Amino acid sequence: MALFVLPICWTDLHAQLLGVKCEELPTCDTPQPMISLAMPPSLGHLNPSNTIITLNNALACILLPDPMHPILTSNAVKIALMTLWPKAFSEPHYLPEFYLYFRGLVYRNAVPAQILWTFPSDEAKSSSSSFRSVSARPAKSSNVSTQFPPNQSPANLPMICYIGKTQLASVRNNSFRLACGPGRSWNDPMFRLQQLRGRMLVPSNSDHDAHFVGVFLGMAQKHFYPSLRITSRRDLRISPEILTYDTDTLEFIVYTGYVTKEVLEKFHDLFKAPLDDDDAAVSGLKIEYTRVPIWPILGLRERLGKALGQEVVGAFNPGEIETWEKERGE
Secondary structure (H helix, E strand, O other), X not given: OOOXXXXXXXXXXXXXXXXXXXXXXXXXXXXXXXXOOOOXXXXXXXXXXXXXXXXXXXXXXXXXXXXXXXXXXXXXXXXXXXXXXXXXXXXXXXXXEEEEEEOOEEEEEEEEOOEEEEXXXXXXXXXXXXXXXOOEEEHHHOOOOOOOOOOXXXXXXXXXXXXXXXXXXXXXXOOOOOOOOHHHOOOHHHHHHHHHHHHHOOOOOHHHOHHHHXXXXXXXXXXXXXXXXXXXXXXXXXXXXXXXEEOOOOEEEEEEEEEEHHHHHHHHOHHHOOOOOOOHHHHOEEEEEEEEEOOOOOOHHHHHHHHXXXXXXXXXXXXXXXXXXXOOOO
């Protein structure tokens, strides 16, 4: 098994050797509106507001059986989240590429995502950079900006990114170059070999994708490099999140990665990595995920808000369903 490969090429074995533990939490399926034949249809059904129409159109685009172009899907996800929480998701960063740090080397643009939100954000506005080849350079030469207010711990800054499962599958299917045969003819044996290599990268459980491990690691390291500042906090643990969705079950999936100081030290100093012990939560990386039914729209804001957490979306009453019968500001 190759160790130093891009996380898009990580397999189940990589996650196993890194001590990753995945746990599915109960589905976040409440609240939902009470439906009764004796009740008249709501005003939102009879005369939907522009907010309801916008949200419905965005969700319909996300859940199309035939996936759209990744940029269009990302835009639909952005519109849906900004409709649900305009303030929290007002500053998206497009096509972020996280660096990975191994001892004294930085692997630039090693882990791509589709959209990133940081709360609060002190980075540059959205970037339109494309996926670029990874390179390794000394970490001290990195120009990554990780300045935070002196009284604010980076471990307390929520960070969430969106990654589409269909986009991951597309990248894996097209990640290998196909050499032509003699006279630039079609090389069928090489094509079949590349198909086999691509299938080897498919996770045995699509909900336990090893690529997400690389994303969580890149998001966690982003807080602390180019200068590592974790030695003074014994209880350091940051919890970035990943949002994706399942078109078969019509659900959002929210992943939370619990990255400890020991996990960061494993990659910062490969020869002084703490030995594994009986407490897997200390030396490994724990990932929890929960499913959130998208339909019905009424209650989605509260269901997804509970899964993401109020530190991300802001304070709200999870038991009071937003109906959007009136436009905001009326």
